[in-house]
Each structure stands twice: as C-alpha cells, then as structure tokens.
Amino acid sequence: MEYQAVAFTFVKQGIYYFARKVPNDLRDHYTSSRISFSLRTRKAVVARARATKAAQQLDEHWHFLRMQNMDLPGKHMLRIGPQTPAAVPIGVSQPQAADEPALTLSEAVALYLRLKGNNRPATFHRAAERSCGYVIDACGDKDITAYTRADANAFRDSLIARVLSGSSITRVFGTVRSVINFAAAEVGITLTNPFAGVYYDRKAGVEDREPLGPEDVRRVQEKCHVADDEARWLVALVSDTGMRLAEAAGLHLDDIKLEGPIPHVCQSASKRD
DNA sequence: TTTGGGCACCACGTAGGACT
DNA sequence: AGTCCTACGTGGTGCCCAAA
Numbered sequence: 001m002e003y004q005a006v007a008f009t010f011v012k013q014g015i016y017y018f019a020r021k022v023p024n025d026l027r028d029h030y031t032s033s034r035i036s037f038s039l040r041t042r043k044a045v046v047a048r049a050r051a052t053k054a055a056q057q058l059d060e061h062w063h064f065l066r067m068q069n070m071d072l073p074g075k076h077m078l079r080i081g082p083q084t085p086a087a088v089p090i091g092v093s094q095p096q097a098a099d100e101p102a103l104t105l106s107e108a109v110a111l112y113l114r115l116k117g118n119n120r121p122a123t124f125h126r127a128a129e130r131s132c133g134y135v136i137d138a139c140g141d142k143d144i145t146a147y148t149r150a151d152a153n154a155f156r157d158s159l160i161a162r163v164l165s166g167s168s169i170t171r172v173f174g175t176v177r178s179v180i181n182f183a184a185a186e187v188g189i190t191l192t193n194p195f196a197g198v199y200y201d202r203k204a205g206v207e208d209r210e211p212l213g214p215e216d217v218r219r220v221q222e223k224c225h226v227a228d229d230e231a232r233w234l235v236a237l238v239s240d241t242g243m244r245l246a247e248a249a250g251l252h253l254d255d256i257k258l259e260g261p262i263p264h265v266c267q268s269a270s271k272r273d
Numbered sequence: 274t275t276t277g278g279g280c281a282c283c284a285c286g287t288a289g290g291a292c293t
Numbered sequence: 294a295g296t297c298c299t300a301c302g303t304g305g306t307g308c309c310c311a312a313a
Contacts, residue, residue: 168305171278173276174276196275278310279308283306288299290298291296
C-alpha cells in the first residue's frame with residue numbers, strides 16, 4: 001500500500017481511495033468509525049478533486065448534524081458568536097430602561113472579546129469563553145444584571161464539584177468578574193458583581209511546586225553538552241540564569257554580555273520589540 | 274488582599290499514516 | 294475494514310506576577 005500527499009486519501013494497488021475518520025461526537029450516526037470508499041481513479045489530480053469535494057460535503061453534513069444535536073448550547077453559542085452587542089456604540093450613553101434586558105452573559109463575553117481581545121493570545125479568548133461557559137452551564141445564560149449571589153454560590157459549588165483547586169476557582173471567578181465588570185461599564189450600568197467576594201477555600205488542593213535541586217540542574221546542563229544546537233543553548237541559558245523560557249527565547253545576540261568579570265544578559269533590552 | 278491576566282504544563286482527542 | 298501508532302492542537306489547570 002502506498003500513501004500520497006492528497007488529503008483524505010490513500011492509494012491501494014494504484015487506485016485512490018477516500019478515507020476519513022468520523023468525529024467522536026457524530027459516531028452514533030455511523031456504523032463505522034471511518035468513512036472509506038474507492039475514488040475510482042488512478043490519477044492524483046482526479047483523486048484530489050473528488051476527495052476534496054467529498055470532504056467538503058462531509059464537513060457540511062457534519063455541521064448540520066451537530067446543529068441538530070445541540071441540546072445545551074451554552075459554550076457552543078459563545079464560540080459561534082452571538083449577536084454582536086454593537087447596538088451600544090462605544091462612547092454613546094444609552095440609559096437602560098427598567099424592564100429592558102441589559103446584556104446576556106454570552107453577549108457580554110462577545111463584547112469583552114471584541115473590545116479587549118485584539119492582539120491578545122488565544123488563551124485569553126479561550127479563558128473568557130470557558131469560564132463564562134461554566135457559568136452558563138451552571139446558572140444559565142442570563143442578563144448580567146439578573147445573576148444573584150445564589151447563582152454565584154451555585155457556580156462556586158459546580159467548580160468545587162469539578163474538583164478544581166482553590167487557585168483554579170480563583171482564576172475562573174476572576175475571568176467571570178472581569179467580563180461582567182467590563183460589560184456593565186461599557187453599557188453604562190452600575191451593578192454589584194455577585195461573583196465578587198464569594199467564599200471558598202483558596203488553599204484547597206494547592207501545592208507549592210518544588211524547585212529543581214542543584215543535582216537535577218547539573219544533570220540537565222550536562223545533557224546540553226551532548227550536541228551543539230539552538231534547543232540546548234536555550235535550555236542551558238535558562239538553567240544558568242533562571243530566566244523564563246519565553247524571556248530567553250526573546251533575547252537578541254547582543255543582549256548576552258560575556259565580556260567582563262561577570263557574564264550576564266540584559267533582559268530589559270530584549271523587550272524592545 | 275484582591276483583581277486581572279500571563280505562562281507553562283499535562284492530558285486528551287483527532288487526523289492521518291502504516292500495517293494487517 | 295479495522296487496529297495501532299505518532300504528531301499535533303486544544304482544553305483545562307495551577308502557579309505566578311503586577312497593578313489597584
């Protein structure tokens with residue numbers, strides 16, 4: 001059997017076949033975990049066209065099946081992107097009518113990410129979506145003014161039930177608070193954030209990470225002499241200086257000062273770009 | 274002390290190649 | 294058609310730090 005660089009295909013005795021795994025969440029719709037059939041051609045160009053078309057058809061069909069399967073849309077709605085709450089233009093004050101909904105939590109997340117998410121790492125976006133997704137799962141996608149301390153307590157309990165440590169609960173609560181505070185300020189409402197000041201054991205399950213001992217560091221440094229390449233330079237530099245990996249990776253050659261009685265690196269200079 | 278956020282790491286799921 | 298394996302991406306978590 002021979003494999004070619006045509007996506008979703010393999011070649012057997014010169015004939016191209018289509019092969020693609022069925023995603024786990026759609027496995028129930030199929031009798032097999034993989035879709036495979038002959039593309040009835042020996043030509044790569046023809047196979048590529050047929051396989052691409054088949055893959056696109058599957059993508060569309062799977063999307064349709066997933067939409068049908070969505071029973072609890074919380075997080076998924078966040079990722080797809082609810083209606084952008086652009087109805088409240090930046091800088092324009094819109095007083096809230098007493099019976100008018102302000103902003104649902106999913107809309108608040110969208111607003112938060114739209115205004116604060118530019119040039120932020122993917123982890124920033126994921127944390128906001130995940131943390132608020134937890135709230136939606138536990139308490140529903142309510143108007144941000146409708147959440148109560150009872151909701152916050154129920155949310156806390158749901159996180160504890162997930163066996164999160166105290167520091168992780170703090171991390172998740174922090175993101176939720178941040179989203180709600182930002183969205184409330186942005187649409188011009190004043191609220192007491194029910195997710196602030198919630199009690200839980202912040203030390204529960206928290207362990208200090210022990211540093212590597214000198215012997216471990218020496219062993220790592222010895223390994224760095226096995227070969228002369230960039231990866232080992234980086235590890236050796238980190239082990240010598242205690243710098244963070246990202247800091248070491250961002251250094252310029254002229255940040256490393258080997259002249260003089262005390263060799264050193266200039267970290268601040270490396271942040272110039 | 275609290276809040277907001279960054280970074281690093283681990284676990285897991287998926288795609289796709291290799292093989293039977 | 295099915296299994297095994299590997300590389301890779303992502304979700305989830307925990308610790309840390311700076312600013313308020």
